[in-house]
Amino acid sequence: MAGLTDSAFRRLVKRHGGCGLVVTEMVSSEGLVRGIDRTLEYAGFTEEERPVAVQIFGGDPGKMALAAQVVERLGADAVDVNMGCPVPKVAKNQAGCSLMRDPERAAAIVRAMARAVAIPVTVKMRAGWDDREMNAPELAQRLEGAGASAVIVHGRTAAQAYSGRADWALIERVARAVAIPVYGNGDCVEPDEIVRRVRELGVAGVLVGRGALRNPWIFAQAAASAAGRPIPAVSAAERRGFLLDYIDLLLVERADEPADVSHVAGREHWVIGKLRALCTWYSRGLAGGSHLRVAVNHAESIARLRAEIAQFFSSPTRP
Numbered sequence: 001m002a003g004l005t006d007s008a009f010r011r012l013v014k015r016h017g018g019c020g021l022v023v024t025e026m027v028s029s030e031g032l033v034r035g036i037d038r039t040l041e042y043a044g045f046t047e048e049e050r051p052v053a054v055q056i057f058g059g060d061p062g063k064m065a066l067a068a069q070v071v072e073r074l075g076a077d078a079v080d081v082n083m084g085c086p087v088p089k090v091a092k093n094q095a096g097c098s099l100m101r102d103p104e105r106a107a108a109i110v111r112a113m114a115r116a117v118a119i120p121v122t123v124k125m126r127a128g129w130d131d132r133e134m135n136a137p138e139l140a141q142r143l144e145g146a147g148a149s150a151v152i153v154h155g156r157t158a159a160q161a162y163s164g165r166a167d168w169a170l171i172e173r174v175a176r177a178v179a180i181p182v183y184g185n186g187d188c189v190e191p192d193e194i195v196r197r198v199r200e201l202g203v204a205g206v207l208v209g210r211g212a213l214r215n216p217w218i219f220a221q222a223a224a225s226a227a228g229r230p231i232p233a234v235s236a237a238e239r240r241g242f243l244l245d246y247i248d249l250l251l252v253e254r255a256d257e258p259a260d261v262s263h264v265a266g267r268e269h270w271v272i273g274k275l276r277a278l279c280t281w282y283s284r285g286l287a288g289g290s291h292l293r294v295a296v297n298h299a300e301s302i303a304r305l306r307a308e309i310a311q312f313f314s315s316p317t318r319p
């Protein structure tokens with residue numbers, strides 16, 4: 001998830017257990033091919049995150065094939081194509097969700113990539129463009145023919161963006177339409193929902209987005225539930241620890257960059273921005289969560305950020 005599921009976040013999620021594949025934030029095929037530092041940073045991962053897929057976006061089959069080769073050289077376990085992003089900056093360049101309206105181009109991209117690399121090429125798509133064009137089953141068939149190894153379906157249309165509910169009946173139809181594994185995605189926020197959907201809906205697995213930002217323990221909890229064990233509760237100390245560990249990992253990542261010097265924003269500024277982004281989600285569902293959001297949004301230094309987080313989770317009225 002762009003801006004959120006960076007390598008540090010993914011490592012922490014994996015350390016808490018229960019999580020299989022993780023996927024990087026989407027990265028530009030153009031940026032990968034040109035070797036742009038920031039793009040390569042977004043595509044970066046560590047050994048403890050494996051198995052890991054790098055997700056790329058773009059609309060040009062030749063460039064996507066070259067970008068897939070860069071991903072393969074980076075050592076990723078799979079390369080995933082974004083066919084779901086509705087953000088205009090991506091969609092207007094015949095990439096992201098626009099590819100759902102252009103099956104010819106979508107298939108050409110997958111074919112070129114599958115020929116160019118030995119690692120699996122997977123596709124993340126939506127249910128369709130809008131409620132008149134719910135073509136995920138047909139597109140999945142076409143992409144299977146073009147060499148896709150698996151598809152992930154977010155059960156909303158591009159027109160819906162994030163409104164309404166994900167259509168899991170449609171996801172099931174996709175799973176029945178193709179022989180390759182189909183992974184469902186959308187609205188899994190409770191561990192039991194993950195287990196039920198994997199067991200009952202004929203999908204190979206479930207991908208969790210926002211639910212993991214709110215509750216990075218969701219995978220460990222789902223694994224416990226699947227094994228018939230009680231779902232472990234998460235203590236305030238663990239919740240505090242996650243955020244503090246995240247700060248530490250981010251700081252190490254940019255250790256070679258200067259901290260903020262007078263008016264020049266550097267490492268500290270970047271880490272604070274990352275924490276603000278995560279806490280927008282992480283605070284949801286917590287008693288008094290809005291206090292955490294406000295406190296984090298007002299913190300202007302790492303020391304202040306740490307103190308606010310420690311204070312929020314040590315208050316006896318908080319979870």
Ligand SMILES: Cc1cc2nc3c(=O)[nH]c(=O)nc-3n(C[C@H](O)[C@H](O)[C@H](O)COP(=O)(O)O)c2cc1C
Pocket residue numbers: 001002003004024025026055082084124154185186187188207208209210211
């Ligand atoms: C802030 C944000 C960033 C996202 N970035 C990506 C992305 O880079 N690639 C992608 O495939 N999906 C991205 N998504 C979509 C999610 O992966 C997921 O498909 C969607 O949120 C539905 O699943 P969920 O209900 O489990 O969150 C993003 C969603 C949000 C809210």
